[in-house]
Amino acid sequence: MEVVTGAGGFIGGHLVKALLERGARVRAVDVRPPGEWHQRFDGAENVVADLRGLDACREACSGATRVFNLACNMGGIGFIEAYRAECMLNVLINTHLLVAARDAGVRNYVYTSTACVYNAAVQDRPDAAALREADAYPAQPEDGYGWEKLFGERMCRHFREDFGLTTRVVRLHNVYGPHGAWRGGREKAPAAMCRKVIEAVATGATGIEIWGDGTQTRSFMWIGDCIEGILRLADLDLPGPVNLGSSERVTIDRLADLAEALAGVRLARRYVLDAPRGVAGRSSDNTLLRELTGGWEPRTPLETGLAATYRWIEGEYRR
8 A cells, every 4th residue: 555645735646646557556645625635536545634643644554555755734935934833843744654654564654855954055146056965964944844854854764773664755846737736825936937927918917026036046846757756766775865856947037938938928027025035046966866766867848847837727727
């Protein structure tokens, strides 16, 4: 039995789909009611449970051979800066799931971490060097969410060392694609940018709002690459946390250019300098990932993935 927690979320839903397509038995677990899941599949055992509690985690892990822990209360930069304590409370999920997985004899525990664990001091300019796994220390992660995820990584390490639970930690970098949040405050930059352009076109607006000055840099990973990478790494003996992200670095202004090109418009930009903007520069160094996977890394160009994301959000907006 493959267990996916956070299965009602963006990445979790895509992972459940991929596992079912591989013929796996899947238990999909999420705290939200079924009508609020981004994707829900009849072929899975769909469970609504609050995994902050140990008893719920024990039920989720019963009979499991592998657990993919994607359960997390989080969102884009606006959300994680406004709800730091809520993000910190995610520590209950990973802690209780680790205990339950250990006690249930789970053979493989996969924890999805985040690039928010990296030291802010090495992300202080747009042209900052791509992040290597070692750059998480000395620790100075994103306040709230980043600290919780870094602690979760250490918990996985010590459960492996002290209890023999096979754990694998995958650090995800800015995942985007269809069937994710695109409004309401939890959406990430690619979805937010698509929505802003779509809304401007639909309403006849001549401009859009950009958080920050537009020079911030990021690398954005297509959801298909993310799922393939998680499944590849889940079957390997990892030396520690491993980056999973695109190495294609772009500015936020460039992201806006691509979204405008998809709509066939050019819009004025109002830069909101006091809005949440995150670090100045962040991208993924995939050296270790390539070494472990025989040369594989995410390669879907942002222009390609954003086009598919734009079309999906446009359909949702019209609907």
